[in-house]
Amino acid sequence: MAEKYDALLYVDDAHGVGVLGHDPSPEHPYGRGGSGVIRHLGLDYRRTLYVGGMSKAFSSMAAFITCRDAADRSLVESASTMIFSGPIPVASLATGIEGLRVNALDGEQRRAHLWGLTDRTLRSIRELGFVIDNNTGFPCVTVICGDIDNTIRAHQVLWKHGILVTPAVFPAMPIDRGGVRISITSANTDEEVDQLIAAFAELSESLIIDVQSSAPDPQPGPSSS
Numbered sequence: 630m631a632e633k634y635d636a637l638l639y640v641d642d643a644h645g646v647g648v649l650g651h652d653p654s655p656e657h658p659y660g661r662g663g664s665g666v667i668r669h670l671g672l673d674y675r676r677t678l679y680v681g682g683m684s685k686a687f688s689s690m691a692a693f694i695t696c697r698d699a700a701d702r703s704l705v706e707s708a709s710t711m712i713f714s715g716p717i718p719v720a721s722l723a724t725g726i727e728g729l730r731v732n733a734l735d736g737e738q739r740r741a742h743l744w745g746l747t748d749r750t751l752r753s754i755r756e757l758g759f760v761i762d763n764n765t766g767f768p769c770v771t772v773i774c775g776d777i778d779n780t781i782r783a784h785q786v787l788w789k790h791g792i793l794v795t796p797a798v799f800p801a802m803p804i805d806r807g808g809v810r811i812s813i814t815s816a817n818t819d820e821e822v823d824q825l826i827a828a829f830a831e832l833s834e835s836l837i838i839d840v841q842s843s844a845p846d847p848q849p850g851p852s853s854s
Contacts, residue, residue, distance in 0.1 A: 631676040638677045642666050644769060647686025647732055648740065658766060659740045663732050678705070685812075687728025690721040739815035743768055746822050747813050753826045757833040768813040771797055772829070773806055779836050780807035786835070790828035 631638045642665045649669035650660035660669045665681055667674060674695055683689040696702040705711055717725075731739075747768040751761055760773040774780045777798055784796050787809065798807040811825070 636676065639680070640667060640677055641680045641682075643682040644685050644767070645669065646681040646683060647728065647736070648743070648768065650740075657737065657740070658744050661737060663736050663740065683725045683728060686732075687725050689725035689728055691717045691725040743813065743815040746815075746817055746819070749819075750811070750813060750822055750825065753822075754829050757826075757829050759829065759833065770811040770813065771808045772811065773808045774836060775807065776805050777807055780809065782836060783809050783832055786832045787825075787828050790824060790831075792825055792828055 630636065645666035647663040648659055649666050650657075650662035650664045651668040651671075653660040653669060662668070663686065665679070667677060667679055674697060677695070677697075678701060679695040681693050681695075683691045683693075694705055696705060744766065747766055747770070750770060751763060751766065754770075754772055755761060761770060762773065763770055772783070774783045780796055780798055784794060787794050795810040795812070796807065797810050802808060813822075
């Protein structure tokens with residue numbers, strides 16, 4: 630579309646940096662390198678202003694924006710969000726740099742571990758009868774619980790099992806389609822996934838959920854689960 634209409638595409642990659650990368654394959658479903666969604670999709674940056682957030686994979690309050698040339702840089706520097714923003718805190722900058730170091734050191738192993746944990750989580754919770762609007766295998770997993778009472782109940786059961794999740798409720802979600810959002814990381818363990826599945830097994834016995842998935846059926850390929 631950008632090529633066809635001589636447009637500039639703005640991509641806000643809040644979750645992809647450090648997780649997604651180039652050349653996804655059955656051996657490396659997330660891709661390699663952790664360079665983000667643009668490279669994961671096999672695209673380039675010719676008509677793209679690419680913003681990468683480092684808060685998810687690297688736990689850093691830092692971000693960056695790519696500029697192809699002086700015109701892009703001028704556009705970025707004249708934006709009100711840039712003019713009225715402050716510098717990155719030094720501690721956040723240090724965290725981001727350390728995250729990049731860890732990514733270069735053993736990022737591929739961490740991504741493989743993360744994929745395994747996420748794939749197992751998705752399959753196991755679906756087998757318990759829950760709807761998950763996630764057909765990509767990405768480690769941000771929202772389990773649909775239904776109305777607000779069900780969502781609160783789910784949060785309470787998970788908390789009892791020592792699991793902290795983020796409730797996703799109205800108006801962020803449709804009023805009858807609340808859920809709990811699980812963020813899986815490469816620091817998690819198989820034992821912690823066991824703990825999570827056990828909590829949902831208990832939850833499946835007490836919730837009555839009547840919702841349908843809004844995600845398309847998972848498609849075969851390295852990025853489906």
